[in-house]
Amino acid sequence: MIVPILYAVLAGLLVGLSRQLNGRLALSSSPLIASFWNHLVGFVALTALGLAIGGLIPAGAADAPWHAYIGGPIGVIFVASGSWLIPRIGAVNTALLVIGGQMVSGVLLDLARGAPSTLWASALGVVLILGGMALTQRRR
Amino acid sequence: MSSTSRLNPLHLLIAFGTGGLLTLMVFFNGELGRYGNALFSSWAAHGTGTVAALVFLALLYRHRPAAASEPKPRAPLWAYLGGISGAATVMLTSTTVNSPLALAGTLALGLAGQVVFSLAADRWGLFGLPKRRLEWRDLAAVLLILAGSALIILVGMGGRP
Numbered sequence: 001m002i003v004p005i006l007y008a009v010l011a012g013l014l015v016g017l018s019r020q021l022n023g024r025l026a027l028s029s030s031p032l033i034a035s036f037w038n039h040l041v042g043f044v045a046l047t048a049l050g051l052a053i054g055g056l057i058p059a060g061a062a063d064a065p066w067h068a069y070i071g072g073p074i075g076v077i078f079v080a081s082g083s084w085l086i087p088r089i090g091a092v093n094t095a096l097l098v099i100g101g102q103m104v105s106g107v108l109l110d111l112a113r114g115a116p117s118t119l120w121a122s123a124l125g126v127v128l129i130l131g132g133m134a135l136t137q138r139r140r
Numbered sequence: 141m142s143s144t145s146r147l148n149p150l151h152l153l154i155a156f157g158t159g160g161l162l163t164l165m166v167f168f169n170g171e172l173g174r175y176g177n178a179l180f181s182s183w184a185a186h187g188t189g190t191v192a193a194l195v196f197l198a199l200l201y202r203h204r205p206a207a208a209s210e211p212k213p214r215a216p217l218w219a220y221l222g223g224i225s226g227a228a229t230v231m232l233t234s235t236t237v238n239s240p241l242a243l244a245g246t247l248a249l250g251l252a253g254q255v256v257f258s259l260a261a262d263r264w265g266l267f268g269l270p271k272r273r274l275e276w277r278d279l280a281a282v283l284l285i286l287a288g289s290a291l292i293i294l295v296g297m298g299g300r301p
Binding site: 001004005007008009010011012013014015016017018019020021022023024025027028029032033034035036037038039040041042043045046047049050053055056057058060061063064065067068069070071072073074075076077078079081082084085086087088089090091092093094095096097098099100101102103104105106107109110117118119121122124125126127128129131132133135136137 | 147148149151152154155156157158159160161162163164165166167168169171172175176177179180181182183184185186187188189190191192193194196197200212213214215216218219220221222223224225226227228229231232233235236239240241245246249250251252253254255256257258259261262266267268269270272274277278280281282283284285287288289290291292293295296297
């Protein structure tokens with residue numbers, strides 16, 4: 001159980017590292033150019049990995065509906081947006097507000113899809129998140 | 141740039157909206173993963189993303205800002221490695237969602253890791269980005285947002301397969 005816990009925390013650290021590196025690259029080019037490099041370098045790395053371990057293009061892939069492929073273009077805007085924000089509002093604010101938006105929209109998506117959820121906890125969670133966001137807005 | 145204590149509301153909205161994009165991205169990439177596997181899903185997302193980025197750049201080419209009066213400093217080579225870090229994230233999380241941690245544990249611990257990294261990044265201005273002074277209010281915001289997220293993930297998402 002220790003190994004998955006370390007992996008999950010490391011994955012989070014790497015999300016922060018990725019945003020920090022792309023933010024630095026954007027300072028020398030532009031957020032969209034940084035996002036382009038992020039995707040190209042990731043694509044090359046994953047291609048190499050896939051060729052090494054096999055199973056890159058699984059049998060069922062051809063059956064996926066076209067909309068399953070929207071994630072890539074959305075990711076481009078996501079990475080560009082993070083790279084634009086981080087030098088402006090800092091790493092902590094960027095991480096916190098993106099997490100807040102992810103959680104609140106996730107709750108809404110689950111409601112819309114009718115996914116099972118415990119409503120009181122989700123609602124209270126959203127309230128706490130909005131409170132935390134309000135704190136970033138208060139004057140000194 | 142010095143740290144201002146108040147965030148521009150426009151920045152806040154953009155960041156919040158960016159989180160919404162992430163929800164959609166995870167949802168669509170998850171769909172792709174159901175038909176294929178996690179590696180294929182991430183590989184395809186990076187491939188289509190590369191093409192999409194080129195299309196966006198071409199569309200915006202005419203609207204690019206005029207050259208700045210002072211040339212921008214060149215980026216060090218390591219600044220190009222964000223994509224490696226992102227690809228590694230996907231490999232790690234695709235392992236942990238299938239461990240006893242499941243999706244909820246993966247999400248919760250991932251958020252903790254992200255916040256720890258961002259606190260260190262601002263405190264010491266890691267990787268060439270500006271240092272920012274952290275105040276008690278930043279920590280209070282961290283606690284509230286992490287507590288809210290933990291509630292949503294660990295209790296709110298309960299009952300998911």
